[in-house]
Amino acid sequence: MPYDPCEESCKTLTRKLLEHDIQPVWGSDPKVRTALVAAGWNPGRRFDVSAWVAMLRSAEFFIGDRALQVWREFGRLRVTSPADRSPPSSLLIDPVDACIDALDESHRLRDHYGIDFSPLGMWSIQFRTYMGSDSRVIAVGPKVVWKLGGSFSEALDYVVNGNGNRATEADWLQP
Numbered sequence: 486m487p488y489d490p491c492e493e494s495c496k497t498l499t500r501k502l503l504e505h506d507i508q509p510v511w512g513s514d515p516k517v518r519t520a521l522v523a524a525g526w527n528p529g530r531r532f533d534v535s536a537w538v539a540m541l542r543s544a545e546f547f548i549g550d551r552a553l554q555v556w557r558e559f560g561r562l563r564v565t566s567p568a569d570r571s572p573p574s575s576l577l578i579d580p581v582d583a584c585i586d587a588l589d590e591s592h593r594l595r596d597h598y599g600i601d602f603s604p605l606g607m608w609s610i611q612f613r614t615y616m617g618s619d620s621r622v623i624a625v626g627p628k629v630v631w632k633l634g635g636s637f638s639e640a641l642d643y644v645v646n647g648n649g650n651r652a653t654e655a656d657w658l659q660p
Contacts, residue, residue: 516567517638520645524562532560537581541604544588546580547595552603552616555637556580566645576614576633576644580604583613589660590625591615597657608633608644630655 534556541548559578566574577583584591584604594602594615602615608624614633616622622640624631632651634640643651 514642514646517641517645520564520566521559521562521641524564526559526562526564530559531557534560540581540585544585546584546588546591547601547603547618549601549603549616549618551618551620551637552580552605555605555616564641564644566647570645570647572609574609574644574647576606576608576640577610578606580606583607584615587613590658593658593660594623594625597655614640625655625658628654628656628658630658 534553537556537560538548538553556578561577561579563575563577580603583606587604590613591602591604594617598617601618602623603618605614605616605622608614608631612624612626612631614622614624616637620636622633622635622637624633629652632653633643642648
């Protein structure tokens with residue numbers, strides 16, 4: 486197997502973080518970190534989200550603290566699965582492009598789950614994603630919701646590695 490410096494640095498950084506009881510956002514999976522780096526992410530990356538915040542607030546969306554952190558670190562990145570994942574998957578972090586016209590949908594999610602949801606981006610090019618105030622990440626399609634993960638790191642793991650079908654029927658989504 487060829488030497489991959491990205492994978493080696495991921496192992497080293499993950500080990501150091503775990504020694505201090507800090508869980509990195511990408512979890513402990515080197516494939517997830519490799520996908521993040523390939524998307525343009527690096528430790529300490531910061532993206533200016535002020536325009537997003539202004540647009541989403543003026544549209545009256547809920548903006549959760551955790552979602553704001555994710556936007557700042559991963560804004561405008563498209564994380565894609567490796568070629569061997571079937572079906573292929575991706576997650577674009579751009580809450581305005583994906584969800585600015587979906588305020589009613591975010592309210593239906595709130596009413597159904599009993600928590601607020603912030604726009605997050607687009608999963609696999611076609612499904613809006615949201616982050617709940619409890620950090621769960623879900624994707625929404627016509628009459629269906631996918632639980633991508635209970636946290637952003639779990640959602641990244643699902644996007645990169647897959648792990649079964651997480652779709653549930655959601656007739657309640659229709660107006």
